[in-house]
Amino acid sequence: DIQLTQSPSTLSASVGDRVTISCRASQSVSTWLAWYQQKPGKGPKLLIYKASSLESGVPSRFSGSGSGTDFTLIISSLQPDDFATYYCQQYSSYSTFGQGTKVEIK
Amino acid sequence: QVQLVESGGGVVQPGRSLRLSCAATGFIFSDYGMHWVRQSPGKGLEWLSVIWPDGSNIYYADSVKGRFTISRENTNNTLYLQMNSLRGEDTAVYYCARVRQGYLDFWGQGTPVTVSS
Numbered sequence: 261d262i263q264l265t266q267s268p269s270t271l272s273a274s275v276g277d278r279v280t281i282s283c284r285a286s287q288s289v290s291t292w293l294a295w296y297q298q299k300p301g302k303g304p305k306l307l308i309y310k311a312s313s314l315e316s317g318v319p320s321r322f323s324g325s326g327s328g329t330d331f332t333l334i335i336s337s338l339q340p341d342d343f344a345t346y347y348c349q350q351y352s353s354y355s356t357f358g359q360g361t362k363v364e365i366k
Numbered sequence: 367q368v369q370l371v372e373s374g375g376g377v378v379q380p381g382r383s384l385r386l387s388c389a390a391t392g393f394i395f396s397d398y399g400m401h402w403v404r405q406s407p408g409k410g411l412e413w414l415s416v417i418w419p420d421g422s423n424i425y426y427a428d429s430v431k432g433r434f435t436i437s438r439e440n441t442n443n444t445l446y447l448q449m450n451s452l453r454g455e456d457t458a459v460y461y462c463a464r465v466r467q468g469y470l471d472f473w474g475q476g477t478p479v480t481v482s483s
Contacts, residue, residue, distance in 0.1 A: 261428075292468060294468075294469035296411075296470075302475065303461050303463070303473030303474055303475055303476055304411065304461075304463075304470070304473050305473070306469060306470065306471050306472075309466075309467070309469040310467075310469075315471070347410065347411055349411075349413075349469065351468030351469055354413065354416070354425055354427075355401065355413040355416065355468075356413060357403075357411040357413060358410070359410045360410040360411070
């Protein structure tokens with residue numbers, strides 16, 4: 261099974277900050293990686309697919325990069341609505357999620 | 367617009383069974399694969415199972431293989447998850463989600479399941 265490790269687990273940031281979240285796979289997933297945002301009591305929302313493709317309707321301050329085993333989600337200027345938990349997902353072999361990164365207010 | 371609405375969750379004793387449903391509207395259900403994903407209290411997301419659009423292929427996570435069964439009825443736009451031999455560690459919110467080229471582009475709001483005596 262492919263394991264995904266996200267870092268950090270928690271991130272404290274302020275509005276306007278540039279935020280970087282990492283996701284590392286235990287073996288190559290090529291670019292078959294997606295990123296999701298989840299807020300309390302809600303289902304996750306797709307942000308990025310195929311490592312770097314922005315889902316329709318998602319603000320351009322979100323971007324993704326990487327291939328193989330190392331991936332990054334960047335929020336270029338953190339907004340109040342962005343305080344949430346973020347998950348990566350690989351879909352190269354069945355599916356696996358990272359353990360999540362909670363972005364909280366500093 | 368795309369909507370996925372899960373139902374069937376509740377409180378159940380260990381060893382008993384429960385069947386979850388996911389009603390899909392706003393898209394051609396029979397064109398899409400579907401997943402079940404769960405989230406234990408305070409924990410992350412755990413993928414459980416996937417079913418192809420026509421039901422021809424089905425896969426499970428090791429944690430539920432042999433106990434859970436995914437199925438679908440394309441005639442009434444509904445996805446199911448039959449859960450047998452439930453354990454305390456199956457306590458979670460269960461989500462259905464639509465597959466688009468492997469990633470999950472729409473999710474339901476989830477239905478909670480509590481396994482407790």
